[in-house]
Amino acid sequence: MQAYFIDSANKTITDVEYDGDYRNISKMLGCDMFTVVNLNEDGDALFVDDEGYLKDQDNQNYFWFEGYPTMLAGNGLVLGTDAEGESIEPCRLIDWVKDRVRFQEKNTAPLFIPDLNPQIFSF
Numbered sequence: 001m002q003a004y005f006i007d008s009a010n011k012t013i014t015d016v017e018y019d020g021d022y023r024n025i026s027k028m029l030g031c032d033m034f035t036v037v038n039l040n041e042d043g044d045a046l047f048v049d050d051e052g053y054l055k056d057q058d059n060q061n062y063f064w065f066e067g068y069p070t071m072l073a074g075n076g077l078v079l080g081t082d083a084e085g086e087s088i089e090p091c092r093l094i095d096w097v098k099d100r101v102r103f104q105e106k107n108t109a110p111l112f113i114p115d116l117n118p119q120i121f122s123f
Contacts, residue, residue: 002089004097006046006076008061011103015094018079020087029075037068042091043081049074066100076101 003018005028018028025034031049039046046065049055052073062071078097080088090097 001079001087004078004090004094006063006078006097006101008063008073008075008103013094013098013101016077018077018087022087025077028077031074037065037072039065039067039078040092044090044092045079045081045087046072047077047079048072062104064102064104066102071104 001018001020003016004013005016006013016028018024025047026032029047029049031051033050034047035050037046037048038044046068052060055073060073061075062073063076064071065076078090080090082088
């Protein structure tokens with residue numbers, strides 16, 4: 001299935017194939033364990049390295065996703081989710097993701113910017 005890969009080192013966002021096996025998400029991201037960030041009311045989700053902030057900060061890359069209050073460490077993978085929480089292809093187009101990602105240079109910004117208008121999505 002189609003997914004979008006956010007490569008924070010190369011500052012690119014590309015279409016990739018995801019085989020549907022959750023165990024391969026860590027391999028794709030280059031991490032040991034991942035966490036999930038909800039992106040929108042359509043069920044799109046961003047998978048990121050759960051331990052990204054604990055890694056060697058001199059070799060870590062970061063990006064911002066519009067509407068999420070903290071910088072995200074490492075790479076990202078965007079997938080959709082269905083009503084049962086299973087992964088599906090993203091609902092939004094890749095351009096929607098590209099318009100909302102800002103890559104961050106190392107050690108040049110705070111890790112947290114409060115969001116005074118947080119978005120809460122319920123299903």
